[in-house]
Amino acid sequence: MVKRTGRVTIEEVATACGVSRQTVSNAVNFPERLAESTLAKVRAAITGLGYQPDRSARTMVRGQAGQIGFCVRNGRSEFMTSFLTALCVALADRGSHVLLFTASREDELSVCADLLAQRAVDGFVLADVVDDDERQRWLHGRGVPFASFGRTWSGSAQSGPWVDLDGAGAIAEVVLGLHGLGHERIAFLDWTGSSGAAKDRGRGCATACRDLGLAPPLVVEAAADDPAAAEVSLRRALVGDSAPTAVVGATDTLAVGAARAASAAGLRVGPDLAVTGFDDSALAAAQQPALTSVRQPLDAIVAGLAERLRDPTLDGLLVAGEVVPRESAPIATAAERSRESSGAAAGR
Amino acid sequence: MVKRTGRVTIEEVATACGVSRQTVSNAVNFPERLAESTLAKVRAAITGLGYQPDRSARTMVRGQAGQIGFCVRNGRSEFMTSFLTALCVALADRGSHVLLFTASREDELSVCADLLAQRAVDGFVLADVVDDDERQRWLHGRGVPFASFGRTWSGSAQSGPWVDLDGAGAIAEVVLGLHGLGHERIAFLDWTGSSGAAKDRGRGCATACRDLGLAPPLVVEAAADDPAAAEVSLRRALVGDSAPTAVVGATDTLAVGAARAASAAGLRVGPDLAVTGFDDSALAAAQQPALTSVRQPLDAIVAGLAERLRDPTLDGLLVAGEVVPRESAPIATAAERSRESSGAAAGR
DNA sequence: CTGAAAGCGCTTACAG
DNA sequence: CTGAAAGCGCTTACAG
Structure with missing residues (x-):
């Protein structure tokens, strides 16, 4: 006669407060259908017994x-x-x-x-x-x-439906920031066989340079997405009068290689050669100097995904990346730039 | 009359091959109860229709x-x-x-x-x-x-029941390896407020030193689990004739700081100062030189967990860590050591 | 070895 | 506003 399990069923709740199981079900799923007094009574029983609907039973009937x-x-x-x-x-x-x-x-x-x-x-x-x-x-x-x-x-x-980070847009932000720092010769560091996403970042770099009236970025391609490969490839690009003063890496890993190439060439990362990465990995933050990078705004991304799971007719969503400025390229964020420009406007 | 859903139920399978639903259920759950010919017939229908038992229905009845x-x-x-x-x-x-x-x-x-x-x-x-x-x-x-x-x-x-990495054992392995490289003055780099797991690693270091007849490790404590903090704390420990020649970090992050302190002191990481970390993170691998670290053997860990989920009476399981030697401390692994010693024995 | 019955816990129409 | 009935898809005893 002893119950084998500690589970509380809808039946028990119904018995406990003297209504039918259907009324309990309504209290849970359609509280507005119940008289206030009934609802209160049932709810008291529900919390009192710690009742929660069995998920599998619900799944069965709801599909x-x-x-x-x-x-x-x-x-x-x-x-x-x-x-x-x-x-x-x-x-x-x-x-x-x-x-x-x-x-x-x-x-x-x-x-x-x-x-x-x-x-x-x-x-x-x-x-x-x-x-x-x-x-x-x-x-x-x-x-x-x-x-x-x-x-x-x-x-x-x-x-x-899809959601994606606007890589091109984020890199354009980065380039804008570098330009604000006085950089005019910019290199984009990619790797052979990189993904479409990395190429997209490269396009963002090119577009931004054009829009700012700069020369097209010098595109350097490493053999792999690997610091060592990036270092080797970039080292050659760092010599000569027209060498870039800023390197935009398609990934943090590549940016680490870029920073090493700079050090090897006797350049200080930051003051002599600006370096930026992408992904805001622990690697970027732990580098010395720490690397400017781009963070994916997760909350916006998952919110977009959840929304589209509900409504598949929604359009694709491009989410803006967040530029995280650090010592390797202490650029102003979009927020800072707009604050400054509005401040300047107010001062006029 | 058209089915609303593409789902195949046990009923449909039964109808398709002219048996009762119970027989289909048996074919799935207790195939040994069925005559071979019946089983074959039902199975053909199952695969033909692509039937799979509904999980929620199973959950309901099986609990x-x-x-x-x-x-x-x-x-x-x-x-x-x-x-x-x-x-x-x-x-x-x-x-x-x-x-x-x-x-x-x-x-x-x-x-x-x-x-x-x-x-x-x-x-x-x-x-x-x-x-x-x-x-x-x-x-x-x-x-x-x-x-x-x-x-x-x-x-x-x-x-x-629990499963855990044997941190003390893994660090003992590391110390043994360092000793094999000729190191006799070893420091253990921990941080204030580190976890019990990190302290356990420290104990492993101390025990190994004692067992090898070495002086107790110099314990250096950083203010935080952070490269910068580790660098500051270690820098002081690196001066003097009795300065350690090897630093065993409680984490990869601390080891990164140790490597920086070495560079700052004009020591080459590896040849002049051996450095090891813990966790085998991407950080350790991307460091230059790459850091020796300890990897958690995931398969053994999760297998132990799954086993204990089944049988809660099983004892706690301590899993041995895997030492990953890299340039920062090119120590011999346990496998290499035993190979060498057996080779030496064979050569006698 | 095979099949008809009962029931897992819930919700969804449908009467009162 | 409330309640008795049917059923979601399966498995577990229980007869044949």
């Missing part, structure tokens, strides 16, 4: 798992932890949780299909989007809710 | 969610991504998934309780264990399955 799948993959991205944390928060607002799974790039889609077949998730957040992404096509074709973090490049059409 | 909760929290630990990936793999073996959630340290327990009340998870993997951890006590008291990654220190009793 919604209240869970969004996300695939993690090895790799030392410190960014991912913060991203996942932010994603949990953004989804919690709509009562959803993150179901984590892992799979190789090739197997990911079939794991997604399994999760869907088992009704373990309602949809997915996709990261590491590639050109002509088969996950996007597959999910889109079946009407499965999903939102991608990242764009596809090279003109291939993108299925479904 | 098991097949999900383990894990709380992520902001912080730039690059380690976490790999840990989560490995955890997914380890739990997948027993058909479980990782349900991710986030909460502040104070709220975490109440979120755990909610998840349990909703039967969204069967148990938890706990990280960031603190002394006298209330999560452990609470879960243990209710008989909820959980496994902790990390030990409690300062003598407070630990509830439930």
Whole structure:
């Protein structure tokens, strides 16, 4: 006769406060349907017993798992932890949780299909989007809710809603800041085989230089996204009268290499050669001098993703990056510049 | 009359191959109960229709969610991504998934309780264990399955099963390696307010020095776990005839500071002053010269956690760290040492 | 070895 | 505003 489990069911709540289970259900899901006195009575019983609806029972009848799948993959991205944390928060607002799974790039889609077949998730957040992404096509074709973090490049059409950082825009901000510091000869440091996102940053650099009336950036390409490779490639570019005075790295890793090349050439990073990176990694912050970088505004990104999971008809969202000025290039942020210019205007 | 959803139910499979739903259920859960011919027939229908049991329906009737909760929290630990990936793999073996959630340290327990009340998870993997951890006590008291990654220190009793890295053992390995390189004056670099885990590493250093007949390590304490703080504190320790020739850092961050102090003192990191860190972070690898560090063997850790989730009576598990030798202290690994000594034995 | 019955805990129409 | 009925998809005893 003793209950085997400590779980409190809707039935028990109903008995406890002398109403039917349906009324308890209404108290939870449609409180406005109940008379105030009834509602108060039921709610007292609910909190008193610590009742919470069983998720699986709800899922069964509603056909919604209240869970969004996300695939993690090895790799030392410190960014991912913060991203996942932010994603949990953004989804919690709509009562959803993150179901984590892992799979190789090739197997990911079939794991997604399994999760869907088992009704373990309602949809997915996709990261590491590639050109002509088969996950996007597959999910889109079946009407499965999903939102991608990242764009596809090279003109291939993108299925479904997406959110991405405006890399070009952020780098344009950086270049603007460098120009404000007096820099006129700017190099963009990329690497062979870099992603579409890195190329986008390069375009932002070129555009900004043009808009500011500067010469086009000197594009230096390292053999790999690696400090050593970047150092080697940049060293050659640092000699001569027309050598750049500022190096915009496509990644923090490349920027570290740039800083080393500067030191090797007897240049002080910051005063003699400005260096900036991208991603605001711990690496950038721990460098000496610390590297100016660009941070992804996670909250805006995950909020956009959560929104698009709800409404797949929403357009792609480009989120502005946050420039984080440090000693390697103490540029003024957009906020500081506008403050100064308004101050100047007030002084007139 | 058209089905609203693409889901395939057990009923449809049963109809398709002319058996009852119970037989299909048996084919999935107790194949040995079926005649071979029946089994083959049902299986063909299952794969043909792409049937997979609905997880929520299973959860309802079995009372098991097949999900383990894990709380992520902001912080730039690059380690976490790999840990989560490995955890997914380890739990997948027993058909479980990782349900991710986030909460502040104070709220975490109440979120755990909610998840349990909703039967969204069967148990938890706990990280960031603190002394006298209330999560452990609470879960243990209710008989909820959980496994902790990390030990409690300062003598407070630990509830439930745990897995942890043997930090003392790993540092002892490091010291042994340094001794093999000829180092006799060793410093241990810690920081004020460091965790029990860091102190454990310090104990490992002291023990190893004693066992090798060396003088006790010089313990240097930085004001924070920060390269700048470490550099300041160590700089003073680097002067004089009896200055250490090797610095064992309690963390990679501290080791970075040690390397800077060495450079500032005109010492070459590696040849003049050996430096080692802990965690094998990207920071350590990207340093120049690259820093010797200790890696946590994730697969062994998560396997131990998964095992303990199943069987809470298992003892705590101490996992050996993996020493990763790099230029900052090119020590021999345990494997290399045993190879050499056996080679020497063979040559006798 | 196979099948009809009961029930897991909830919600969604539908009567009163 | 409230309650009795049906059903979500599955599995677990229990007969045949």
